[in-house]
Amino acid sequence: MTRKVKVILEIRTNCECCNKDLPPESREATICSFECTFCLSCAQKLEFNCPNCGGEMVRRPPRAVDLLDRYPASATRVFKPEGCKNVLDELSRDTQ
Numbered sequence: 001m002t003r004k005v006k007v008i009l010e011i012r013t014n015c016e017c018c019n020k021d022l023p024p025e026s027r028e029a030t031i032c033s034f035e036c037t038f039c040l041s042c043a044q045k046l047e048f049n050c051p052n053c054g055g056e057m058v059r060r061p062p063r064a065v066d067l068l069d070r071y072p073a074s075a076t077r078v079f080k081p082e083g084c085k086n087v088l089d090e091l092s093r094d095t096q
């Protein structure tokens with residue numbers, strides 16, 4: 001018997017790179033498989049590679065507003081500008 005654990009996507013409400021607000025219904029949020037969360041413009045700059053785990057970032061589907069009562073967004077805000085900055089520095093070095 002396998003035990004079924006229901007995992008609900010944690011929705012973080014800001015970009016780790018620039019701290020931009022990304023509400024659960026936002027259509028410009030991207031996440032990696034570890035749910036590191038970035039706004040679309042940072043994700044594009046990072047070439048959709050997560051600076052924390054190297055994983056691929058994909059667009060986060062917006063959560064329907066009427067589900068937010070039962071499944072609220074995460075209250076945790078993660079803000080790690082250093083990680084992004086390192087990657088962006090490297091990318092800009094590559095292109096020079």
Ligand SMILES: [Zn+2]
Binds near residue numbers: 018
């Ligand atoms: Zn951002």
Ligand SMILES: [Zn+2]
Binds near residue numbers: 032033035050052053
């Ligand atoms: Zn990640």
